[in-house]
Amino acid sequence: MMTTIGCIADDYTGGTDVAAGLRRAGLRVALVFGVPTPDLSLPPCDAAVVAMKIRTAPVELASRHVATTYDWLTSQGVQRYYYKYCSTFDSTPEGNIGPITDLLLQLTGMQTSVICPSSPIHGRTVYQGHLFVGDRLLSESPLSSHPLTPMTDPDLVRFLGRQTAGRVALVSWPEVATGPSAVRDAVDRLDRSGVRHVVTDAISAGDLRTVATAMQDRSLLTGAAGLAEAWGQLVHDRLYDGEARRDGGAPPAPGTAGDEHSATLEDGSAGDTLVLAGSCSAATLGQVSEAKAAFPSYRLDPVRTPDPAQMLEEARAWLQAQASGRPRLIYSSATPAEREAAIAAMGSRTAEHLEDVLGALAVHAAAAGTRRFVVAGGETSGAVVSALGIRQVLVEDELEAGVPWCTTEGRRPLRLLLKSGNFGSSRLLIEAAP
């Protein structure tokens, strides 16, 4: 079986989100965490997602990781590439969306790419080049106070223009509404005039389908999970001509069936769930507040304990004192004012320290027998998954849109739910930890 789409996601929850979208499109999806090493090979799948931790990495480092990943995907037979960034375009004026797209254009030999973060299933839409979160402009949404990538400019053409030397232009909604050939003609025209990045409006799943149809034969598309799902549907229809979309379709693990994995875990340790929250998004803060009322919780508070080693020690002692077989929550999630106080107490590396502490706590819990981990936040998920040494997972059912369960291979699999900061209903953490 040929792997048709190779997707490079710039953070771990972005990886699970896009894997869920491709799976929803009916494709068999493999999900790899971190820069793949040459010894790693893909299981049979239609689409492969490599989830990386490069959203806020220095441009040079992120570019190196992407080039290595691109080569690896190519060595696995991939011929079409998707660069998945956040549906809220999380990045800084320095990068990395512009520089990484430029690099992938160069590697694929393409002149232009579409830039389409629209993901209506999550309430993200792009109109006249402006990114909306629900009914608010990006700059008026809670993303404007994100701890790592505060998004204060909703104009994607202008904002991306700061990240790249390439020309950026817009294909606006009236052209998208006209249909795939109008979009194709508009992009071709811009292509000929030297434009490298074409922001495309899209306010509905139908618009994404139009953009995907127009661009489906290109070697490189970029966007959030929405465009990937639309592209995945076209690929599915081509690969499985006339077949109904299968419900999911994770690739089978060598020697075991995914369902057996789930059954073992559900039988033995469903209650023994550790919830780790590092996301400070509005959605996560609401979910943490509900979860705190439902099961034992512990707050990592840099103001109370500014020394990271001591913070880890105290949290580990708390964890050890909890009865096993019950959900537990450890969180650093905080409001903007609390974060400011945290940074004043712990210093400029506060975010990194907190990620490290949460990762170390996951390792500690796994050694003590916990098999289910629920993690809130992309960077936080990256830290936890790396600390646990997880390289590859099967993508299974979504608990909520864009939040799928993932299962590791092997005799004692771990179940992971990696939740994007802004995703999910207020009860998501409770639903995830029965």
Ligand SMILES: Nc1ncnc2c1ncn2[C@@H]1O[C@H](COP(=O)(O)OP(=O)(O)OP(=O)(O)O)[C@@H](O)[C@H]1O
């Ligand atoms: N109390 C705190 N003070 C300062 N920084 C914090 C605090 N708690 C968490 N952080 C940091 O904030 C960052 C949150 O980013 P993360 O990607 O995990 O969540 P998110 O951005 O909401 O999620 P996503 O990327 O999925 O949208 C992490 O680096 C985390 O360590």
Ligand SMILES: O=C(O)[C@@H](O)C(=O)CO
């Ligand atoms: O696109 C999104 O909003 C998410 O998949 C994400 O990238 C969160 O980090």
